[in-house]
Amino acid sequence: MTTTITSEKKQPKQGMLDNVMRQFNNAADIIELNKNIRKILEVTNSEFIVHFPVRMDNGEVEIFTGYRVQHNNALGPYKGGLRYHPTVDIDAARALAMWMTWKTSLAGLPYGGAKGGIQLDPTKYSQDELQRITRRFTYALGDNIGPELDIPAPDVNTNAQTMAWILDTYMSTKSPNERSKNLHVVTGKPIGAGGSEGRDRATGYGVYLTIKFWAESKNTDLKGKKFIVQGFGNVGYWAAYFLEREGAVLTAVQDAYGSIHNDQGISTENLMAYTKANKGSILGFAGASPMDNGDFFSLDCDICIPAALGNQITVKNAHTIKAGLIAEGANGPTDVQAEEILLQRGVDIIPDILCNSGGVIGSYFEWLQNRNGEIWTLEEVLDKLEKKMRESYFKVAQKAKSKKVDMRTAAFIIAIERLEETYVQRGIFP
Ligand SMILES: NC(=O)C1=CN([C@@H]2O[C@H](COP(=O)(O)OP(=O)(O)OC[C@H]3O[C@@H](n4cnc5c(N)ncnc54)[C@H](O)[C@@H]3O)[C@@H](O)[C@H]2O)C=CC1
Ligand SMILES: O=C(O)CCC(=O)C(=O)O
Numbered sequence: 001m002t003t004t005i006t007s008e009k010k011q012p013k014q015g016m017l018d019n020v021m022r023q024f025n026n027a028a029d030i031i032e033l034n035k036n037i038r039k040i041l042e043v044t045n046s047e048f049i050v051h052f053p054v055r056m057d058n059g060e061v062e063i064f065t066g067y068r069v070q071h072n073n074a075l076g077p078y079k080g081g082l083r084y085h086p087t088v089d090i091d092a093a094r095a096l097a098m099w100m101t102w103k104t105s106l107a108g109l110p111y112g113g114a115k116g117g118i119q120l121d122p123t124k125y126s127q128d129e130l131q132r133i134t135r136r137f138t139y140a141l142g143d144n145i146g147p148e149l150d151i152p153a154p155d156v157n158t159n160a161q162t163m164a165w166i167l168d169t170y171m172s173t174k175s176p177n178e179r180s181k182n183l184h185v186v187t188g189k190p191i192g193a194g195g196s197e198g199r200d201r202a203t204g205y206g207v208y209l210t211i212k213f214w215a216e217s218k219n220t221d222l223k224g225k226k227f228i229v230q231g232f233g234n235v236g237y238w239a240a241y242f243l244e245r246e247g248a249v250l251t252a253v254q255d256a257y258g259s260i261h262n263d264q265g266i267s268t269e270n271l272m273a274y275t276k277a278n279k280g281s282i283l284g285f286a287g288a289s290p291m292d293n294g295d296f297f298s299l300d301c302d303i304c305i306p307a308a309l310g311n312q313i314t315v316k317n318a319h320t321i322k323a324g325l326i327a328e329g330a331n332g333p334t335d336v337q338a339e340e341i342l343l344q345r346g347v348d349i350i351p352d353i354l355c356n357s358g359g360v361i362g363s364y365f366e367w368l369q370n371r372n373g374e375i376w377t378l379e380e381v382l383d384k385l386e387k388k389m390r391e392s393y394f395k396v397a398q399k400a401k402s403k404k405v406d407m408r409t410a411a412f413i414i415a416i417e418r419l420e421e422t423y424v425q426r427g428i429f430p
Pocket of ligand 1 (some may be wrong): 230
């Protein structure tokens with residue numbers, strides 16, 4: 001099934017899809033992208049919507065809806081995470097799949113872009129139920145995913161365990177002789193199930209690295225800088241952990257349950273230990289005071305790291321942000337109008353497709369190891385990741401300077417130009 005995404009002029013809808021289309025069109029206009037290639041990149045290649053039944057612990061059967069959108073595979077197999085959240089729908093999956101295409105292209109990976117997930121609130125289900133839901137979703141997707149076709153990974157509310165269930169289910173559909181050739185059908189697996197050292201922290205480490213490169217280019221030190229983090233999951237925690245090790249001070253955190261604040265500093269390790277014992281919630285942590293969610297983004301700080309959901313920084317709060325840098329750990333946290341306000345106010349933004357690209361780069365390393373029968377050390381993985389992220393960061397900074405555009409537009413230009421070159425070289429649109 002192929003579905004057309006209409007451009008923002010035809011579809012004046014707010015949300016992540018509107019955002020990514022505006023970002024794409026802005027960069028495509030600047031480089032006067034070949035109109036035929038533009039037509040291709042404006043649409044998704046394939047979209048799968050599956051409804052599947054799962055038996056709950058109480059014996060009742062519930063029907064779930066899952067999505068997988070494959071945006072583009074000109075550069076290689078589709079790649080991108082799976083999200084379990086009530087906001088997952090076809091438009092969210094389309095937007096997130098498109099961001100993956102730009103992200104993998106920018107990072108110079110041999111991948112295209114995809115994303116998907118299940119529309120559900122995982123807090124309402126037991127671990128056993130989540131396992132059955134994940135396995136039935138994997139059967140429903142069937143051979144529309146695959147190690148050389150489309151490779152899922154963790155995203156919001158999915159993790160290494162989810163990937164292990166997918167791997168196990170997918171492998172069970174293959175003949176015994178084929179099973180070991182399918183280890184790279186998902187990345188972000190537990191180490192014992194074929195995962196890579198360092199993939200757990202790769203996204204947050206990458207967020208930290210881009211902030212470090214920003215500081216380098218501004219000739220400033222991260223020591224003593226105050227930062228706030230929205231989302232204290234995989235990305236938010238690891239970003240905070242590495243920044244804290246550099247001497248920066250975490251002063252506030254917001255998650256799905258509420259917000260906490262301590263100007264003297266919040267220990268990332270203590271907070272993580274607390275949330276693990278507190279069903280994932282930061283609320284009640286003794287090392288900080290609760291605060292209103294509405295005041296979170298306007299807190300006095302140097303660096304703001306949105307690492308939760310999309311469309312969090314909007315025209316409603318962009319004027320109040322005090323941070324001089326926004327490092328986008330999340331996908332699509334800043335909407336286009338908010339970005340205009342922030343740029344006018346001189347706030348720097350490290351865009352998502354650069355800032356959080358450590359995750360998919362880490363996934364690429366896992367995929368390569370599985371494919372080649374190799375096992376790399378944590379040190380090797382983090383070294384290679386730093387090298388790749390440094391290259392991407394300064395390429396974007398250089399492009400922003402030469403084209404006199406902001407970092408996001410520069411990142412999009414690099415990503416789109418790589419895709420354009422591929423199509424032109426293949427001779428499809430001479
Ligand atoms: N996990 C990965 O490797 C990558 C994740 N990302 C992006 O990073 C973001 C976070 O992903 P993960 O850390 O993996 O998810 P996660 O599920 O590990 O953590 C999500 C965090 O966000 C919080 N949250 C959820 N809704 C919220 C709300 N309305 N307000 C404030 N906080 C809220 C949750 O309580 C939790 O602390 C997402 O946008 C994801 O797409 C991007 C690249 C890779
Ligand atoms: O690791 C991956 O393959 C993709 C991670 C992801 O979903 C993202 O970068 O948004």
